Amino acid sequence: MKSAPSLPGHVMTWLALTALLLAAVASLFLGRVNLSPADLLHGLMSPGGDLAGLVVTELRLPRAILAIMVGASLGLSGAVLQGLLRNPLAEPGLLGVSNGAALGAVISIYFGLAHVFGMATPLLGMLGAMAAGALTFAFGRSSTLTLILAGAAVSSLMSAFLAMALNFAPSPYAAYEMSVWMLGSLSERSWDHVFLAAPFIGLGLAILATMGRAVDALALGDIQAQSLGIHLDRTRILALLGVGLAVGAATSVTGSVSFIGLVAPHLVRPFVGSVPSRTLLPSALLGATLLLVADIGTRVIHTNTELRLGVLTALLGAPFFFWLVVRLRKVAP
Amino acid sequence: MTRLTAAQVTVRRDGRAIVGEVSVELEGGAFVALVGANGAGKSTLLSVLAGLIKPDAGEVRLDGTPLSGIDRRALARRRAYLPQNPRAEWPIAVERLVALGLTPHLPAFGGLPGGLEPRLTQAIEACDLADRRLQPATTLSGGELGRAMLARALIGDPQILIADEPTAGLDPRHSLDTAARLQALAAQGKLVIAATHDLTLAARYSTHLLAMLDGRLAAFGPTAHVLTPDLLRQVFGVEARITGAGGERLVDYLAAAR
Numbered sequence: 337m338k339s340a341p342s343l344p345g346h347v348m349t350w351l352a353l354t355a356l357l358l359a360a361v362a363s364l365f366l367g368r369v370n371l372s373p374a375d376l377l378h379g380l381m382s383p384g385g386d387l388a389g390l391v392v393t394e395l396r397l398p399r400a401i402l403a404i405m406v407g408a409s410l411g412l413s414g415a416v417l418q419g420l421l422r423n424p425l426a427e428p429g430l431l432g433v434s435n436g437a438a439l440g441a442v443i444s445i446y447f448g449l450a451h452v453f454g455m456a457t458p459l460l461g462m463l464g465a466m467a468a469g470a471l472t473f474a475f476g477r478s479s480t481l482t483l484i485l486a487g488a489a490v491s492s493l494m495s496a497f498l499a500m501a502l503n504f505a506p507s508p509y510a511a512y513e514m515s516v517w518m519l520g521s522l523s524e525r526s527w528d529h530v531f532l533a534a535p536f537i538g539l540g541l542a543i544l545a546t547m548g549r550a551v552d553a554l555a556l557g558d559i560q561a562q563s564l565g566i567h568l569d570r571t572r573i574l575a576l577l578g579v580g581l582a583v584g585a586a587t588s589v590t591g592s593v594s595f596i597g598l599v600a601p602h603l604v605r606p607f608v609g610s611v612p613s614r615t616l617l618p619s620a621l622l623g624a625t626l627l628l629v630a631d632i633g634t635r636v637i638h639t640n641t642e643l644r645l646g647v648l649t650a651l652l653g654a655p656f657f658f659w660l661v662v663r664l665r666k667v668a669p
Numbered sequence: 670m671t672r673l674t675a676a677q678v679t680v681r682r683d684g685r686a687i688v689g690e691v692s693v694e695l696e697g698g699a700f701v702a703l704v705g706a707n708g709a710g711k712s713t714l715l716s717v718l719a720g721l722i723k724p725d726a727g728e729v730r731l732d733g734t735p736l737s738g739i740d741r742r743a744l745a746r747r748r749a750y751l752p753q754n755p756r757a758e759w760p761i762a763v764e765r766l767v768a769l770g771l772t773p774h775l776p777a778f779g780g781l782p783g784g785l786e787p788r789l790t791q792a793i794e795a796c797d798l799a800d801r802r803l804q805p806a807t808t809l810s811g812g813e814l815g816r817a818m819l820a821r822a823l824i825g826d827p828q829i830l831i832a833d834e835p836t837a838g839l840d841p842r843h844s845l846d847t848a849a850r851l852q853a854l855a856a857q858g859k860l861v862i863a864a865t866h867d868l869t870l871a872a873r874y875s876t877h878l879l880a881m882l883d884g885r886l887a888a889f890g891p892t893a894h895v896l897t898p899d900l901l902r903q904v905f906g907v908e909a910r911i912t913g914a915g916g917e918r919l920v921d922y923l924a925a926a927r
Contacts, residue, residue, distance in 0.1 A: 549775065554758070556757065556821070557752070560750070560755060562721055564745050565745030567741060610760045611761050
């Protein structure tokens with residue numbers, strides 16, 4: 337007889353946490369300039385001093401922290417959405433918030449606001465994410481299926497506006513800037529970006545982290561979950577709010593980063609016996625780790641033009657899709 | 670004694686009454702079989718009685734308190750509901766699935782408190798699932814999944830169990846087994862309400878019969894009194910013969926009524 341595989345207790349969480357710490361340390365060492373441990377320690381101890389210190393405290397540290405925040409947002413959002421919608425293809429972009437954030441950011445580039453005020457792009461990105469999330473909720477709140485459909489509709493609408501912005505770009509340079517922004521990147525991100533996104537991401541993650549019981553009960557379907565005292569409407573509102581805040585803010589500062597939110601829960605699930613609540617924290621940690629590793633990749637792989645983070649995650653993520661299909665073919669009758 | 674009362678309950682969809690002015694009083698210790706033709710409003714009435722759907726008119730009271738006035742978690746602790754053909758959406762272990770029945774008893778965070786572990790074992794053993802305990806629920810057979818869902822519903826020790834066609838899709842042995850379990854629960858003093866199309870099973874195991882016709886209450890009372898060929902002609906449009914008595918009652922359909 338087959339038994340559901342599962343690691344005892346919090347082993348998965350500790351494994352994911354260890355991997356995250358290793359990746360975080362590695363991301364401080366590695367880059368265009370590889371630092372020695374002594375340089376790194378020295379840099380961390382005496383901030384603002386020499387070049388190594390500047391590289392660490394002003395470039396790599398905020399970049400690593402941002403990668404962790406964004407990766408955790410994507411991973412946790414993916415885990416909650418897959419649990420809420422019981423759909424293995426659910427990912428943070430599904431509800432339209434990613435495209436909404438992209439549209440907001442692109443509008444700021446379109447009108448050249450970014451040159452007037454540095455933080456205009458992420459700020460407008462967040463507005464866009466919230467508007468898109470509100471629209472999805474207004475149309476899709478009544479059921480799981482309508483929520484998915486409304487998310488798809490809002491996503492398409494935002495994509496249409498994005499395409500229109502590119503179509504009517506005021507200058508080739510603006511068009512270039514927009515398309516590059518949409519590829520997603522962590523380069524040239526500063527503490528300003530960290531501080532701007534942190535409150536929203538923190539609040540979003542906190543909301544999503546409370547949803548363990550609800551996603552567990554939803555393993556029995558909407559109706560049984562409701563009969564167990566789960567407030568379906570409130571659960572959907574909280575998920576949308578949490579994803580909107582966390583992923584909206586994340587996309588606003590980094591651009592679109594695909595596949596992390598889709599992949600992380602799938603990688604965690606076999607190790608926690610597929611219990612939805614037990615995928616949440618490990619998915620957040622694994623999402624952060626994956627994004628850190630991908631970001632290290634963009635810095636270590638030398639190319640003439642910067643290899644964009646979103647491009648790398650898409651390149652690595654697409655084969656995963658095939659693996660998922662092959663696996664489902666085996667599992668499904 | 671638990672008392673569930675429906676007063677003039679009406680549910681409308683697109684202007685049509687799916688359930689119309691149903692009034693009925695149900696008490697603990699009864700195993701109520703809800704019968705009626707397809708589309709007679711059985712599932713909707715069960716959802717209303719379970720407090721999952723708010724009726725457009727009328728109300729349901731549990732021990733005198735309107736369901737709408739009872740906190741949803743408190744209500745979940747007192748009544749369990751099983752929809753038709755319940756499914757597990759993830760390959761979680763059977764013990765995890767059964768433990769989900771304790772959701773309304775648990776705090777917002779953390780695993781199963783140690784004190785509830787014996788209850789889990791007891792619920793699993795009561796439904797003959799001990800050797801399936803760690804198996805993924807998605808790999809169970811229909812009968813086993815039905816038992817697992819029943820264990821899920823009963824682990825919280827509810828006063829009321831509402832089940833929508835719990836024997837649908839089960840082979841004869843598992844149908845009998847399920848009906849006997851429901852009968853035993855009623856004998857313990859719980860109120861069991863189950864929709865079914867298996868009239869022989871209803872005749873043998875239920876204490877009361879509630880028949881619906883086009884959303885309205887056609888008959889309600891002790892099964893032995895209410896279940897007659899006349900009722901079956903009226904409710905299902907079939908000529909039927911009812912033979913035997915007690916545990917050997919048999920409902921035989923002869924022909925569609927003219």
